[in-house]
Amino acid sequence: NAGVTQTPKFRILxxxxxxxxxxxxxxxxxxxxxxRQDPGMGLKLIYYSVGAGIxxxxxVPNGYNVSRSTTEDFPLRLELAAPSQTSVYFCASGYEEQxxxxxxxxxxx
Amino acid sequence: xxNVEQHPSTLSVQEGDSAVIxxxxxxxxxxxxxxxxxxxxxxxxxxxxxxxxxxxxKDQRIAVTLNKTAKHFSLHITETQPEDSAVYFCAxxxxxxxxxxxxxxxxxxxx
Numbered sequence: 001n002a003g004v005t006q007t008p009k010f011r012i013l014x015x016x017x018x019x020x021x022x023x024x025x026x027x028x029x030x031x032x033x034x035x036r037q038d039p040g041m042g043l044k045l046i047y048y049s050v051g052a053g054i055x056x057x058x059x060v061p062n063g064y065n066v067s068r069s070t071t072e073d074f075p076l077r078l079e080l081a082a083p084s085q086t087s088v089y090f091c092a093s094g095y096e097e098q099x100x101x102x103x104x105x106x107x108x109x
Numbered sequence: 110x111x112n113v114e115q116h117p118s119t120l121s122v123q124e125g126d127s128a129v130i131x132x133x134x135x136x137x138x139x140x141x142x143x144x145x146x147x148x149x150x151x152x153x154x155x156x157x158x159x160x161x162x163x164x165x166x167k168d169q170r171i172a173v174t175l176n177k178t179a180k181h182f183s184l185h186i187t188e189t190q191p192e193d194s195a196v197y198f199c200a201x202x203x204x205x206x207x208x209x210x211x212x213x214x215x216x217x218x219x220x
Contacts, residue, residue, distance in 0.1 A: 009135075033205040040209070040215075041212075042198065042210055042212040042213045043153070043198070043210045048207075050170075050198060050206055050207065086138060090153070095205075095206060096141045096143070096158075096202050096204075096208075097139075097155050097158065098143075098155075098208060100152040100153050100154070102151075102152050103151065103152055
């Protein structure tokens with residue numbers, strides 16, 4: 001099992017650009033999550049999904065969108081990137097115990 | 110709303126000493142209490158967890174205690190080693206998908 005995988009590992013965006021962060025899990029989990037972690041800080045929930053076709057906002061959803069067309073995939077879309085979105089983004093899956101992906105380090109300049 | 114407070118935010122110990130990190134929570138319906146370790150530049154990973162029907166759980170050098178009446182739980186690391194240096198997050202879960210994380214404790218183990 002690969003667990004939770006994320007692409008890309010690193011990305012630099014210019015202000016106003018858009019991108020999609022990819023997340024895939026092979027553990028057949030219904031529950032998936034996107035977090036952001038600013039330097040030296042904790043985890044903030046952006047969006048979560050309880051199953052294919054069902055998504056909901058977390059603590060900090062502004063500037064992001066998600067979709068969940070399959071159990072395995074949960075992409076996060078950034079529209080009109082802003083410097084405040086510079087962060088490390090973690091995808092996770094699981095019901096109680098959460099399994100995290102390796103993260104995407106995003107810089108917006 | 111639901112809240113998890115974690116203390117201290119930074120902890121520095123000498124190698125071989127013990128380290129204790131404490132968390133308090135507000136939602137009395139919480140029944141699952143995991144602890145995650147995040148090494149520098151890595152992803153958080155579960156190191157130990159405890160359920161509400163258990164007061165203490167131990168796994169080699171790490172242990173977790175839970176006091177449901179007082180709504181607090183603690184992580185204990187004995188005989189600390191340099192590889193224990195990391196950020197530790199406590200969390201609570203009410204038996205569903207929603208996990209509330211603490212703000213994290215940065216542990217430094219000095220050799």
